[in-house]
Amino acid sequence: WLYFDNVNAVGAAGLLFSATITTSDLAAPPIISLGVGSSPYGIAFDGANIWVANSGAISAGANRNSVTKLRAIDGVTLGTYAVGSVPCGVVFDGSNIWVANNGSGTVSKLRASDGAVLGTFSITGTNPFAMAFDGSNIWVTSVTGTGTDYITKLRASDGTTLGVLAVGHSPSGVAFDGANIWVQNYFSNNVTELRASDGALLGTFAVGNA
Secondary structure, eight states: OOEEEEEEEESTTOOEEEEEEEOTTSOOOOOOOOOOSSSEEEEEEOSSEEEEEEOOSSOOOTTOSEEEEEETTTOOEEEEEEOSSSEEEEEEOSSEEEEEETTTTEEEEEETTTOOEEEEEEOSSSEEEEEEEOSSEEEEEEEOSSSOOEEEEEETTTOOEEEEEEOSSSEEEEEEOSSEEEEEETTTTEEEEEETTTOOEEEEEEOOOO
8 A cells, every 4th residue: 555754735725735655665566477389489469469470599389380379468368379390470450460480481371260271481591580560461570591681561452472582681670660670680780761652762771799
């Protein structure tokens, strides 16, 4: 519970006051650990539930190569759904969950309401990794192993490839700022800015070392 100490009201109307709020008597919030599958990696929130990619990259435990759906309010497992090999990135598009299957060279699209697989789509590059949603399209980074790596733009409604754009070496993160896509290039020590509407390169900016 809370109590107030040193309360000092000022003014006839009591419009200004100062107080010290002591919270030392509050119970510590509980820490809950929830079981999912093998080597959980990517995570996303769909407005009601948490989705976790079970990559199985470290151990071949139960539920590898799958995503687990947890009810956010209490952590109850609502389902575990098979996807491709070594799922990493996960993103929600407003209706569906997209999963980057790093070991399969594909992305999976699942209906968020029931986990039904709506499609599996190939990506340029051997290792899809990070994902972002721009309001209409899914952006997926991928690594080729040659030092020339890519980001693929997929139309979210049907998975059609709208563009494949070269970025830096080992793109491991991607974000949308409302107009542009930003790609983190791990081994290039920079980030790439692309215009989301047409993929035009807007800049490459140095950041820290890998």
